[in-house]
Amino acid sequence: MTTKRDYYDILGVDKNATDDDVKKAFRKKAFEYHPDHNHEEGATEKFKELNEAYQVLSDADKRSVYDRYGHAGMEQTQFGQGGANGFEFGFGDIFEAFFGGATTANRQAPEKGAPLQYSMTITLEEAAFGTSKELPLTRIENCTECQGLGSKPGTQPMRCPQCGGSGQIRRTQSSVFGRFTNISTCPQCRGEGKVVADPCPKCRGTGKERQQRTVTIKVPPGVAEGTQMRIRGEGNAGSRGGPAGDLYVNLEVLEHAFFRRDGDNILYGLKINVAQAALGMEATVPTLDGDAKIKIPAGVQSGAAFRLKNRGVQHLNERSRGDELVTVHVLTPESLTKEQRQLFEKLAEILGTDKKK
Ligand SMILES: [Zn+2]
Ligand SMILES: [Zn+2]
Structure with missing residues (x-):
């Protein structure tokens, strides 16, 4: 045997x-x-x-x-x-x-509050230079009347009648593997071992209340579309004295009227006419920090790019910046006045059919 x-x-x-x-x-x-x-x-x-x-x-x-x-x-x-x-x-x-001890963890221990998630829209300039913005939100906080205890001020919670204060319900079952003792969390006190005897009138015994708040979000320079910021302790209130959860803010960057962003570089398209392209010019172009002048040399081709150093977006967590890249687009006139037509005809005559010029 x-x-x-x-x-x-x-x-x-x-x-x-x-x-x-x-x-x-x-x-x-x-x-x-x-x-x-x-x-x-x-x-x-x-x-x-x-x-x-x-x-x-x-x-x-x-x-x-x-x-x-x-x-x-x-x-x-x-x-x-x-x-x-x-x-x-x-x-x-x-x-x-x-x-790893999920069921036997002490359910009466302080518990961190649930995280909150919000999105916030910012402009390209705000993403480039950073900003401070007010974010209105709704979160669960401890009841101000009972300080989150749920009991009417001046009263005490009582021992849970269902579990006798242990917070757990034990049930023994027979099965093919032998007898199991199934331990579950007491449904009446949800594992607390105590129940509110005289509920707080403000929160009806829950200890929690919804609050509208405005949180100031400090956005650092250099953030991008989809950046997620974590703000500690601005989420929902914790339980049994546990800390509040964290607030997560997803940043959405608005599309700009004329700038596009490529990493930390700013792209700008400059439209010039054929005469300007042939003769060269000094052009005024917008940048994130105001207008700047660039020299377009005579004979520039459509698609040529010019770099404005350090006029791009600040690198996240760094002092240095990206550049602005100005791409030239030479526009061919779509319609001509009488005078323009005469001049182009004259030009055509002079240029002839020599393809090199
Ligand atoms: Zn209360
Ligand atoms: Zn109980």
Whole structure:
């Protein structure tokens, strides 16, 4: 009958394994043999075996009995009593092994508030130079009347009648794997262990209220379309004294009337006529910081580009700036006055058919 495998062998750890080693080994193997995704023959048996080994080796008292007396020791002590196959294992343990303690986390601990997300539209100039803008938003804050406690000022919350203050409801179920103790959060107090006896009239006992606020958003120079800013502590209020969540602001940059942006460079198209192209000129072009003059040499071709150094967008988190690139577009007249026609005809005559000129 005593063909039971050694618990250390089952988990694949040695006798000196730490609690952490045991937990890690169990987590890995339990995942491998979990009947939800392992349909091989014997997987269920292996999973049961694994649980049994883990129940013993993860418990200091049980482990020391097992170390001294082996399986026999387990059968002859109180540890062998419960459960259909000699062990009662809590579903919480398995769950914890998989998800790192999600269910057994202390639900009464302070909890950070939920994040808030908003979008904000800015101009290209604001993106280039940075700005400070007011963002109106609605968020959940602690009730100013009860300071977030939910109880009418001067009254105390009472122990939750459903769970007796533990915040948890335990239910024991039988299944093919043995008896599970299913631990769930108490629905009445949502794990708090306490319920409001005399609710605050302002928030009706929730401890929270919606507030319209205006938050000043400091946009640094150099941001781009789609940049997400995170503003700490400007999100929704936390619970049980936890800090407020963060506010995330997604920036949308408006399309500009005549500038386009390419990285930190600004692109501008300058339209000139054929005479200006042939003779050259001094052109006035707009930049992010006012007009600038550029020299267009005689004989410029359509598509030629000129660079205005340091007239672009400031590099994010740096002092230096990109450039403005001015591209020349030579416009051919679409219609001519009588005088213009005569002059072009004269020009045509002089230029002849020599394609080099
Ligand atoms: Zn209140
Ligand atoms: Zn409760």
